[in-house]
Amino acid sequence: MQTIFDNFVAFDLETTGLDRTTDEIIEIGAVRVENGEIKDVFSTLVKPTRPIPTFITTLTGITNEDVRDARGLKDAIDDFAGFIGDSPLWAHNASFDAGFLDTAFIECGKFAPTNQIFDSYRLSKIFIPRLNGLSLGNIAKFFLVEQKRAHRASDDAATLAKIVPRLKIYAARFPEELLDKLVSITGKFDAMLSEAIYNLLEIKRGSASLPDVKSREEMLINLEGIRGEKDDTERRFELSDVLKLFDNDGAIASILPDFKRRDVQLKMAKDVYYAFQQGEFLLIEAGTGTGKSLAYLVPAVLFALSKGERVIVSTNTKNLQEQLFFKDIPTLQQIVPFKSTLVKGRGNYICLERLKRTVEKLNQLTSREAEELAYTLVWAYETRSGDIAENINLSTGRISPLWMHINADTLGCLGHKCPFYDDCFLVKVRNEQKESQIVVVNHSLLLADVAEEFGILGGYSYLIVDEAHNLEKVAANFLGVHIGLRNFNILLGELYKEEPLPRGIIHNISGKLRKDYPEKAEKSIQLLAESSKKILTARRQLRQFFTTLGILLQDEVNWQKKQYSVRLRMLQSDKLHRFIIERTENIKTELLLLSDKLAELVSETKYFEDDILSEEYPELVSAAGKLKDTIVDFLFFRKCSEPEYVFWVETGRSFEDVTLHAAPTNVGELLDKMLYKELETAVFTSATLTVERKFTYIKERLGINRISPDRVSEELLGSPYNFKENLLVLLPVYKRDDEETDDWMAQVALDVSRHFRRGSLFLFTAYNSLSRVHSTLEKELPKEGIAILAQGVSGSRYAISSRFKESRESILLGTNSFWEGADFKGETLEVLYISKLPFAVPTEPYHQAICEKLENEGKNSFLAYILPECILKFRQGLGRLIRHENDVGVAILFDRRVIDKRYSPAILNSLPTMVIPIYSQKELIIRMEGQFR
Ligand code: SF4
Known part of the structure; x- marks a missing residue:
């Protein structure tokens, strides 16, 4: 059966930029495919009317010289139109190419191609949802297609021509029912996508030659991690x-x-062994390169197996969590089952019951939700874990409207009555963890569980906290109260x-x-109508309240919309608190009436629970309960009188992000009461625990x-790396008094970059400063072939980190999030700039409150809190530079308060090497040359 996957023209364009109204086509490539085989190739350079920007030349390899004698656009388009005829076309990220093509055809006096x-790209997004990055190159790798020169039009078109038939075979293996649903769902937002999937469905229905549909198990056979068998025998x-x-x-x-074999790793393993044997609380600082995770996992696993116990291992970052679960633990499982x-x-797992209902109610979905549903179905069919992190389409950090409806944290889990109970990912993971020796969580879940009195993980006695220097921050968040318009909107919107x-x-x-019991359910129907009216009123009042609160903040802290988060402390009876009391008076009454109305509705509709309302x-019940809790949280801010x-x-970027917060200032006391009292052994480890x-x-x-x-023991282990030789910390002290600090830092960085051209990371404590240095560097370095990647300018943290790893000299x-957790090894990062010592912002409410508390206890808050916090963060920042035993680097610190x-x-006594003052730019360069020699 011949389809658009077998007979088509694949094409690609190279352009001078991304904007089709101002940029121009510089190359057109196309490949004709007949019966699945390449039959003809079209390739031409096009002469633009302006010079090709340097970054486009870097990307494509096409120079101004190459196009100097190339043909004009009209000529090229005429030939291209003849080549494609009326064939169906394929492109990767087609809206980009189609947009340029339409503009070019019209410019050349033709109608846009029909x-x-x-x-x-979109088809792959649906059928290969777990592929990390859907660039043409990544998809080619996935289908084992050899890619020649990337970003050259004819080569990319040839790659695409080979991918399309493979994509057909891959996608048409999915069940007919799934393809059928996808045709309807994609029809809501993209007719061409729907048409392509309809073609797949036809292929599936009409061809006996396609391989049989793979079962979920077969498809996933290679994705499964290594799992050990349960070993019940105590050893x-x-x-x-x-x-x-x-x-x-x-x-x-x-x-x-x-x-x-590393002595520090052995020492750490020994310490952890004794901590488990003797029921201790062990603090252990182990530098980069110790091999910390295996050092604690080995004794923990052997202990858990021998005692029939579970050990909970908590990390702060996703990177470490993944390293543990997908690398270190599988390694160890090959040795010890x-x-x-x-x-x-809960919110990370898909709820199969909710997914089923969402598919059934397709007509209620917005086009964005339908699009996200299309990108979710195949993943939901394949996944073994149900964890949204696997689905690249929905797990990129933004809030997904669809995911809010189909995750397992949504309202009304049916529990044992659920038809999917045996397959439920959440139920499975909760059961599995009870049978496990090692349970990996993050600090957020650890603390959420503590706040829920161990309602998620169940009781345990053994705990390892890695990245323990972050525990206080996460605990203050999870043991506190946070409420904003978004919380209400989600909940009331569900209702x-x-x-x-x-x-x-x-x-x-x-x-x-109304349909089945219009008379018998008359009172319920009446209550439903009243509740829906009250919900709309509550939403309106809450929006008004949070908007006015935002306006007040604009006045108080000069907050501009779109500006990133600003925090304003609230004290009892101050202007802000009085405002909240006054403006919540009416809302309080409305919300409480709504809550009562819902309680009445719950009792009235119970009669139909086992009948037509078994799902709803x-x-x-769940929504009414959650709303009641949310109202209690909201009204907590009227009091503002809790001493601890x-x-x-x-504020966030919009009024919808304005949020009320309360955090405990006695985190240590709470951890002791709520967590430590339950524990036999706890190990706290990190590369930075000491001051x-x-x-x-x-x-x-x-x-x-x-x-x-x-019961407490301590161990300070050095790093096996030679910091004294491999890390050079320089402190330039030659800034003129009349020079702006940001201009001076930018000038130093410009000179160093030109001289050394090595991968560099510049850490800032304030975005304004980053922005100013960025604008100076951006004017100079890109034209010299050095790329500048700036947080908040060049893409998400993940995107700029990936690009940084790929390019050598950038x-x-x-700012903040790069001070820790960023892991750039070898030549990727050899020069680290630190703009300032990372002291906390003095107006930060949490820090302010801690300082007041310490002062009230008769302590010097600067020495007892602000300085140690700064030292730990500074050490984390410096730690970005040496990530491997062979790494060599130079850190340039611009803050002379360090001496x-x-x-x-x-500060100096806390560092792994000395800080060397530098008196001129020349001396700086000479010192650096010595280090990199
Ligand atoms: S048991 Fe609950 S969370 Fe699991 S699929 Fe059913 S309704 Fe969803």
């Missing part, structure tokens, strides 16, 4: 069992070819929404009762000083 144009293990695994000829070395589970919050179409639990219940009734809390209002080589600060912040000292400019102040020794 050929059908299909998009391999004893000795310290020697732990240590011998780390020998040069031990079991770990037999699996990891580069593994070498054990079970492990990665547990995330009832009028726009763009009436929908929601109340709408659905009302529809069913649990949702109603700090209250503040935070001036002492654990005193972190023990106080995390409440470990409340544990009996005979400079990445980042000029009374507190300077505390």
